[in-house]
Amino acid sequence: MRTRLYNAKILTLDGGFDITEGEIHTNGGEIDYIGKPKADMPHFDTEIDVKQNLLMPTFKNAHTHSAMTFLRSFADDMPLESWLNDRVFPMEARLGEGDCLKFCAVAMLEYIEGGISAFMDMYAFEEETVRAASEAGMRVVLSGPLNSFTGSLAREAQLYEKYNGSDLTVSKQLGFHAVYTADRELLEGLAELSHSLKAPVFTHCSETRTEVNDCIRATGMTPLEYLDSLGMWDHGGVIYHGVYLSDKDIDILKEKNISVITCPASNLKLASGIAPVERLIREGINLGIGTDGAASNNSLDMFREMYLAAVLQKYITGDAAAMPAEQALYAATVGSARAMGLDCCDVLARGKAADIMMIDLYAPDMQPQNDIIKNIVYSASKKNVKMTMVNGKILYMDGEFCLPSDTDRITAEASRAAEALKLRYKESLKES
C-alpha cells in the first residue's frame, strides 16, 4: 500500500521548526520519501492533494487511562478524596469482562479525531486495551497499573515478553501505579525486574502535595528520592504529573535520564497544581504531555493539553515569553514519543513510521498565517484536524472515520455498558 500526499506544507520537527513545501510518500507503515515532487514516481494506491494544508507528526498521548471514558462527567466538581473513594473506586470495582474493550473503543475514536496516533495506557485489562487499539489501528504502549492490590511482578514480566515483539504498534513498558499504592517489597521486586530486563520504569509521581508529604513522612525522602534509593531509575524511567519537584528531585531526573509527562488539564481540574515544565525544559529534561483519563480531565484532547502546557507557564512565571509555542508543540509530539519509547514515529523522516496529521490551514481560526506553529498551539482545536494517518493507514479524513467498525455502534455499546455499570453501582449503594 503506497500513498502519496502531495502539494503540502510540511513540518517534520526533525531538527527544527521550519515548514517546507513538497510531498510525503508512504509505503506500508513507513515514510518512504519527503521532498519536492520526483521525476521517477512509483505507482501509488492512493494520491491525495493536500492543497497546501499542513502535514506534521501526530500527537502522542503519553499518559492516559483509556478505559476510564465510562467515568467521564460521572464525578466532577467535588473534592479529590470523595471523587476517588466514593465514585471512581466503587465504579471500577464493578467492571466486568469486555467492559474495558467497549470503553477503550470510544477513547480510540476520540484520539483519532484529535490527531493522536499513539497512547501510553495505564489500566488493568491490558488485553482489552490492546484489542481496542488494534481494531482501530492505533499504536499503544502499555505501562502497568501494578500495585499492592492489582497485578503482579510475574504478570508484568509476562506482558513485557508478550507485547515487545516485532509489531511496532504494540509495546509494553514496566510500570507501577504510585508509591502510595505499592509496598516496599513490590517496589524492590520491580526494580530487580527492571535490572534484569535493562528496562526503564514508568509511574505516577509527585502529583499532589499530599503524596509528597506522606512519602517524606513515611520514608524521610520524596517519592523520586525514595524510588532512587531502591534502584528504580537505574535504566531510566518516566514519571507522570511531576507537579511537586524539589531541586534534588530535578537533579535525579537529569542524572537518571527520566522523562516527565505533564497532564495540565487533570492537574487543574483536581486542584493539584501546575507542574514547573518551563524549568524542566531549561534543565534539559525530556518533556512529554498526556491527557490523563476521562474521569479527571474530562476530554482526551492533546490540543487542549498542549495549549495549557504553554500558557500556564506564562502565568506561573509571570513572563509572557516563557514556554513558547514551539516547546509545547515539541513536547506533545516528539517529547512524548521519545518518553514512550517510540523513536520509530517521533518525527517525519524517511524510514520512520508514517504517523501523520493534516491540519486545515483554511479554517477561520488559522487566519491569517502570520505564524503557523503559534496558530496551531494557541488557536487550533480538534476541529482543525483534516486527517489522521497511523502506521501508514488513514483512520480519519474530513470529519469521517475510515475504520472497519461502525462508529455509531461503538458509542452506543459503550453508552449501554456504562449505564449497566451505573445500575450495578446504584444497587450496591442501596444494599450498603
Added chain:
Amino acid sequence: MRTRLYNAKILTLDGGFDITEGEIHTNGGEIDYIGKPKADMPHFDTEIDVKQNLLMPTFKNAHTHSAMTFLRSFADDMPLESWLNDRVFPMEARLGEGDCLKFCAVAMLEYIEGGISAFMDMYAFEEETVRAASEAGMRVVLSGPLNSFTGSLAREAQLYEKYNGSDLTVSKQLGFHAVYTADRELLEGLAELSHSLKAPVFTHCSETRTEVNDCIRATGMTPLEYLDSLGMWDHGGVIYHGVYLSDKDIDILKEKNISVITCPASNLKLASGIAPVERLIREGINLGIGTDGAASNNSLDMFREMYLAAVLQKYITGDAAAMPAEQALYAATVGSARAMGLDCCDVLARGKAADIMMIDLYAPDMQPQNDIIKNIVYSASKKNVKMTMVNGKILYMDGEFCLPSDTDRITAEASRAAEALKLRYKESLKES
C-alpha cells in the same frame, strides 16, 4: 419564516439547569414555542429532526476586538510591553479603510462555527464592524474604544443614537478604553454623558497589577474607586478582566450593579493573572465571559474560555469543587448576555430572540452521557457545534456555513489584507 426543531433535548437555562425533551418553534427572529409536540401545528418553512441532540442558548462573547484577527500569531511569546508597543500599536496605526471589515468578517466565521451568536466589540471603525456582523447575520453590541487619542464624546453620543434603534441585532453601549489611556477631563465628560443618557459604562479595568498600581500612585485610588469618584458607575456598568480587585472594589461592584467579564485565556497568555471569579459569583456579582481579541488569545473560542473559567478557579482556590461546570456555562451564556444588555436572547423562552446552538451528543467526547452539562464544559470543543442559529436564521449546520457570502473569499481577502499591512509595517521599520 417559521422553523421547527423537533425530537430534541432542550436546555433553556431559564431558571435552572434541567434538560427536557421536546421541540422549539421559531417565527421570524423569535422563539414561538418550547415544549412537547402540539396537536395544532402551524405551517413551517423548515423542519429539522434534532435526533435527540441538545438545543441550548448560544454563547455571547462579552469582550472582544473582532478586527484584531489580523494580529493573530503576529506577536506571541514576548513580554507584554514589547507585544503592545513594538507590534500591536505600530500595526494598528497602519490600518486603512476597509481593512477592519475584512478582518471582522473572519472573526464572524469563527464566532458562528463556535456557537457564538453575539459579541460585544471594542474597536475603532465601528461602522465596518457593524457591516461585517450584519453581512454574517450576527448580533453585535458596540462598546467604545474611546480614549484621549481616539474617538470623542460627540462621536460616542452620535453612535449611541444611531445604533440603539428597533433592530435588536445592533446596539451601542457607552464605553472607553481604560483609565491609563483616558485623561480626567474625558472621563468626567463620559460620566456626564452617562448621566444624561441614564446609560451604563463599559471599560477595561484592573487587568494587570501595573495598571492598578499606577492608578493608585496617580490618584490614591484603585481604577474602580477612581471611576466611582467621578460618578462613572451611577447607572451601572461592565468591566472587562477584573483580575486585581480589592475588597473595596468588590463592594463597589455590588453597590453599583457592575458586571465583570472575565477573559481567562488572554490573562494567562499575557501573564496578567487569574481573576477571582468564584468569589465574584459568591458575592452575587453578574459574571460574563469574553475571548478578548485574537492578538492576545489567539482564538475566539468560548468553549475554551468557559472551560478555563471553571478549572482555573479550582486551581487558585485549591478546591476541586470550586466553580462547578453549571456556573461557567451560565456565565458564558446568560451572564454574558445580561452584561451586554441582551436580555432579549439570554435564555430559551417564548418571546425571546431565537439564538440557539445545537450540540452533537453522539460525538465520542460526549460519551457516555453521565452528565451533559459537565460534558459540555469539560469535554466539548467547537467540533461539537452542529448548528448555530442567530435571530431565527441558521448560519451554520453540520460543518457548513449557510451564509450569502463565499467563505473562502472572506478568508482569502483577510489574508491578503493582513499581508499588505505587514508589508507597510516592515517598510516603516526600514525607514525608521
